[in-house]
Amino acid sequence: MSRVPRARRRMALVVSFVLAAATACGLLAEQGLAAPAVQVWVTTGDQSKLLQQQPSVHFGPDHGSETTVDVDEDATYQTMDGFGAAFTDSSAWLVANKLDPARRDELMAKLFAPDTGIGLSMLREPIGASDFTVNGDYTYDDTCCDLNDFSIAHDRKYLLPVLKQAKALNPGLKIIGTPWSPPAWMKTGGSLHGGRLDPGSPGLFADYLVRYVQAYAAEGLPIAAITLQNEPHHEAAYPSMRMDPGEQAALIKNEVRPKFKANGIDTRILAWDHNWNEPNYPVDVLDDPAAKRFVAGSAFHCYDGDVGAQNQVHQAHPDKGIWLTECSGGQWAPDFAHNLKWQTQNLIIGATRNWAKGVTFWNMALDQNHGPTNGGCSKCRGVVTVDTGSGKVDYNVEYYVLGHASKFVRQGAQRIDSSSYPNDIESVAFKNPDGSIALLALNAGTQEKSFKVRHNGQSFDYTLPPGAVATFTWNGAH
Known part of the structure; x- marks a missing residue:
């Protein structure tokens, strides 16, 4: 033959x-x-492209054997709440008082409008003063020894108007409230700086939080979640307080949740709200079965430890959520390219691949001198910088890092599976409620890299320079 x-x-x-x-x-x-089209937006480390839309590419028959990012929408993970930052007192004051109305409206649209801006959909708001407050320390009731003088009048001057404008631009906006300190008269030592919650004050503090949630709701700003203490293992020379896990668990189960329930409040409660380096703290809170019933999950900051700590907590309590609630860039790391890579790698891809349902950076806006400050970080950088002399607004690397996710990943999206190669092509993918797919990819290597994205048996090729970020979006039905 x-x-x-x-x-x-x-x-x-x-x-x-x-x-x-x-x-x-x-x-x-x-x-x-037409062959299924993929829209592409790119940011490069040299700033030649800043969340800039590129020519569309198209899916076609699968081919080749280069590095392949497989996107599998049948493998689903957490549901997303959103991405954003904090309108601290300082941030809101700058936006409200140092920009003329036209510039303010332009900035707010670029931050919050889903179509013309980057669609930020989550805010973390200090409950009272933080280390970024314009006129010093305050709480909502600074007179001992009851809550008869409780008032959010301070916030009505400029904070609430800015928050309401944000919500008008993005009606699905979610707010996480966080106290830096209870009123001083509720604490040992009688100071907003450091100390602990007085043994006789847990009930009063819970009532204080109830009043806060109710007052903001009455302003049309429902509070989606609260944490009970910002950075509970960091006492500082600004509003702060020590709170150990046993104290937090007791406060949740004995006071806060019962009083929320009695007042018809469905605001979620998050444990911890401090760095990645102490995953045992939220685990300890969640290991208390009575407290766990009332805790939605854990909140983390980025300043110490590794993002993998979020997965440790998830593995210990997979039925509870994870949120990354604070991270700030600053003058200690001024290089745009370095920050683009690190922040995308750790705060967007790393955080969400390690179960974060939401990501909020620190100050939304700071001035050219990294302030106004109230005793804390003197070199922090906002998502934007407002020049108090000229009114000019600079959009910092944090704006573009957030935008690569927030503009394309809608609230209610589910994270889906995607191949990710450490220090090479790293990725994370989401399926939006309308069925569209958003894939964020980072070339974390040191050389230009070509790769293939494959979905439902079809693929397309793309090339990214080192350190560049791309977001790809397409209709999931191809």
């Missing part, structure tokens, strides 16, 4: 592949359909 030479057989296979591809394209053309 005669044998077909190998070269002829290879040629026949190539011809068959080409004919199959041509037939597929011909069928699409006959049906009036």
